[in-house]
Amino acid sequence: MAALSLSRKKNSSRNAGVERKNLITVCRFSVKTLIDRSCFETIDDSAPEFLNFASILEQILSHRLKGQLTWFGYESPRSFWDYIRVACSKVPHSCICSIENMENVSSSRAKGRAWIRVALMEKRLSEYITAALRDYKTTRRFYDDGAIVLGEEANMLAGMLLGLNAIDFSFCLKGEGLDGSFPAVIDYTPYLKFTQSSESISSDEEELRTLGSSGSESSTPENIGPPFIMDENSWYNKCKRVEQKYRLALEQKGYLEELVRLREVQLSDSVSQNKLLLQRIKDLDVNHKLEKEQLEYIIVELQDQLKSFQSLGHLSADASLSQISFDPGQSQDENGKHDSSHLSEGKEETPSLLGLCGSLTSVASYKSLASLKSSECLASPTTEMTSPGLTPS
Template identity: 60%
Template sequence: RFSVKTLLEKYTAEPIDDSSEEFVNFAAILEQILSHRFKACAPAGPVSWFSSDGQRGFWDYIRLACSKVPNNCVSSIENMENISTARAKGRAWIRVALMEKRMSEYITTALRDTRTTRRFYDSGAIMLREEATVLTGMLIGLSAIDFSFCLKGEVLDGKTPVVIDYTPYLKFTQSYDYLTDEEERHSAESSTSEDNSPEHPYLPLVTDEDSWYSKWHKMEQKFRIVYAQKGYLEELVRLRESQLKDLEAENRRLQLQLEEAAAQNQREKRELEGVILELQEQL
């Protein structure tokens, strides 16, 4: 949660890239979450899910679980010539998903495939707990940020270890200041009293310029927070509407299957009744 907040606070008009310490920390944390209690051995079955380099990582899970996402980037990452290891492909996927502003969609789709998720993760993994659903909600806010990455270099070679710097989160404080109700009421009263006071040619219009500038700055920060929350909620509504449509389609499909099963049951019942009648006639 803190890593997402720091990214949102870091973002300005310029896109965020690999030089951002906030992004480096976020990517490391997300990689750790996706790798938490990841099964070291391939699941039992006829299909081998090992990567071409003989190593297994969360990319093997993402490659299968996110294959149902429309217009996904999985095949593009698989075909990248300069990226060969599973770890490098996983890191490339994180960056591409952020640039596409679809990270939450990918994770949500992967979590829906519970069978694949259970086969890749041991019991107690974050991806198998309720925290994973909370994670998808937090990732929606990242769609408000523009990312720009170069999918080359040492970061994606798979050899660089993942290091999380917890220092910013130990001293994390909200940088936005809010006007308290008392301050707003005091400001309103002071402005009202000034409006009612008689004008005097020697009375300055603003008695404390720094105070007014501070209040204006606080109001501006408050507006930015509300605007960011508005974008977050709109994106959340779009995601929930998409999920609702998927559930409605699934419900219709199950209803059709139920009707077909009931019709099949009736046909089999009539056939059995006919067989019984024939046997009775023969007797």
């Protein structure tokens, strides 16, 4: 059991070492492709070389990252931004505070991706990584044993990232690349380029031909030619080389098949989402047509009601005008009444005035007064008093 556990530990340590080496190698390739791409165009969020580099760097900084202990003793997942925020807090004129206060970026992983973009635009990514690696105490507190940032590969990483300072990056910090819900996926397809010379191809064919001929000679005892003697070590080495090449081709085949399967799954998901969107568009068109018809019907009803109200207003105006034109006496009486009422309101109503007005208003009394005034029998009291020879009795 002890030997089995020891072998398992050796295998795990060997696998961890291979993983670290592969990540560093792929990071070197991605930096080289970025530099080559920058010679022809500006690098932005749409460049596949940058997306692959960002995924590789995120995988490196997240390699064997410790989880955060909760009150109940469980470990919750943690992002590399938590380490960068603490380790790079003392860097002068850093962008840590501005990224921490960004409103449109909420998750920790999204803030880490925003930090990568801002550091590349500032041409200080290598400076940030170097400052973080110098704080060994903080690095040791955030990472487990066997992590890339704790090994010798970390110094190589800082040196590789120094070449990115010659590239002018242009990023938008509000795009889909900052979405923290999607994991960082590395695309190894651009790096699966093998250049085999004609000599290596001929040597492989010669090895296979030699193996086949040796098998045929051993199976035919009637061959009378001179014996073909070869060293066992050379045969063993040739078989090992062929086996390694076969396994490498088999692993590449498996990777490509898995990549094709993932692309097929993504394609089927995109097709289903497209169908759902088309159905939603159709439903929205139907609802829009129904609402349009309802609004048109409402507009027609309102226009009819407005016409009816206008016709009723014209009829009422015509009726009032005809009533005024056919009853002038009534209108005059009404005007007289209004005038008399205004006069009566203006005058003071006393008994003497009322009696005087009543006597003057009657036509008969007016005629009697006129007849009395014109009669010769009547004389004014002043003439009687002043005429000579007349004395009052």
